[in-house]
Amino acid sequence: MLKYKELKLALEEFLLEDFPHAEGDEIEAIVTHWLQTPSKKVPFLTASMHEYCVSRVQSLLAESEEERFLIKQPVPAYRFSLPIEWTNIPFPPVQHPSFTFIDLFAGIGGFRIAMQEQGGKCVFSSEWDPHAQKTYEANFGEVPYGDIRKINEKEIPDHDILCAGFPCQPFSLAGVSARNALHTAHGFACETQGTLFFDIVRIVKEKRPRVLFLENVKNLVGHDEGKTFSVIRNTIESIGYSFSYKVIDASPLVPQKRVRCYMVCLRDGKGPFDFPVISGPPIPLRTILEKEVDDSYTISAKLWQGHKRRTKNNLARGTGFTAFCADLDKPANTLVARYGKDGKECLIPQKSKTPRMLTPRECARLQGFPESFIIAPGKTTAYRQFGNSVAVPVIRLIAEEIATHLRQNKKERTKK
Ligand SMILES: C[S@@+](CC[C@H](N)C(=O)[O-])C[C@H]1O[C@@H](n2cnc3c(N)ncnc32)[C@H](O)[C@@H]1O
Known part of the structure; x- marks a missing residue:
């Protein structure tokens, strides 16, 4: 077997040497996508680059005595995977x-974990x-x-x-109020972030996948008096998809209040989509806490005093942030990307000490990531990534329904 990291480096080196015009920034993406699907349909991979990768892989395989027999199969025969050892990659293809x-x-691939499952x-x-x-x-x-x-969009491979x-x-409550305060645009009017929905639309128009599975903050539904959501729904319906959505709180599945809007759109009048029912008692935060936590997670007395003072003032004014120690018998507040700044959304009480922040592993658990998930090395980076991510168990249940829908459709099509 060829080792993923060595193979990646070798191909990258060869390609950069012989194809200096190759999209420099994207070379890692090209090589790693090709390793997952060794075909010509990898974005920005030219036919000659493909041939080159094929011959390189074959000669590398030939060098490995025990793999000699594999050579008998041409690389394109490994349509879905090469004989690669995905050492230390927890979620290989x-x-x-x-x-x-x-x-x-x-x-960081919250959707991908659930879809691969x-x-x-x-x-x-x-x-x-x-x-x-x-x-x-590191994970995939x-x-x-x-x-x-x-x-x-023409470069993107066909997909279901x-x-x-x-x-x-641009749609979250915090984002909207911050943008209002700064007199900057929110929603679709936010040029850098707001219009990305239309990038999805241009891909859908070209590739016509059978299902669209979208996720966003719950405020998307009511943003700009519902106008933003109407634009989304109407646009999707106008290109031939049904539009179903559900606002779901993840707390029966993970110990976190995380209310999000999930949208599933089916092509060719196959809708509406039946969302799974997610109910049950909320999971207590204490169930995911680590036993031994380093003192570096304990917040300073100065920061804690500051939180308490601001909480008192803000409660009196009736506006602004409040910070309390979390109730361990209830789910945590919503994890946000800025959590690493001061941890005010979720502070864990400690005996005879100021409270502590959650560890990145605890944040991974709050979002339902498997224990094998490899976490980013820097704390702030890890907090931002988990704050931005999805609650995997919710995605998993919806993905199950979507997979069932695809299977049923396939059966119907084969009957006809
Ligand atoms: C809400 S997060 C999605 C997180 C993801 N669902 C997960 O499970 O981790 C949105 C992501 O879009 C990325 N993003 C924003 N603009 C982008 C763009 N123009 N092209 C590619 N990615 C972009 C951000 O960096 C961010 O990681």
Whole structure:
């Protein structure tokens, strides 16, 4: 078997040497996407680059004595995977996929974990944040492509499901009030972030996936008196999809109040989609706490005093932030990207000490990530990534329903 990291480095080196015109920034994305799906349908991979990768892999395989027999199979025969050892990659590609999907605004891959569990094969991912790209690669053995606005939709491989937790800052309550205070645009009027929904639309128009699976903050539904949501619904319906949505609180599945809007859109009048019922008592925060936590997570007495003073003043004024120690018998408040700044959303009480912040592993658990998930090395980075991410168990249950829908449809089509 060839080792993922060595193979990646070798191909990257060869390609950069012989194809200096190759999209420099995207070379890691090209190589790692090709390793997951060794075909010509990798964005920005030319036919000659593909041939080159094939011959390189064959000669590397030939060098490895025990793998000599594998050479008998031409590389394209490994349509879904090369003989790669995904050492230390916890979520390698699915071997015999039953459907394909793409992961847009991929973050650290919350959607991908759930879709792979259902037998899905990711054929394209995009995420422009370099730190999130690193975490994504560490877990899935693939570097996502960068800015989606710069990717021609024709380059994206065909797929059954399009997944996208598109950026929510322009629609989130905090984002809207901060933007109002600064007199800057929010919603679709926010040029850098607000229009990314239309990048999804241009991809859908070209690729016509069977299902769209979208996620955003709950405020999307009421934003701008419902006008933003109407635009989203009408646009999706106008391109031939049904539009179903549900606002779901994740707290029966993870110990966190996380209320989000999930949208599932089905092509060719196959809707409406039946969302799974997610109910039950909320999970207490204490169930995911680590036993031994380093003192570096304890907040300073000065910061704690500051939190208490501001809480008192803000309560009196009836506005502004409040910070309390968390009730361990209840779910935590919503984890947000800025949690690492001062931890005010969730502080864990400690005996004879000021409270402490959650550890990154605890944040991973709050979002329902498996224990094998590799967390980013820096604390602030890890907090931001989990704050931006999805609650995996909610995505998992919806993904199960979507996979069932695809299977039923397939049966119907084969009957006809
Ligand atoms: C709400 S987060 C989605 C997180 C993801 N669902 C997860 O499970 O981690 C949105 C992501 O979109 C990324 N993003 C924003 N604008 C982008 C763009 N133009 N191209 C690619 N990624 C972008 C952000 O860096 C962020 O990680």
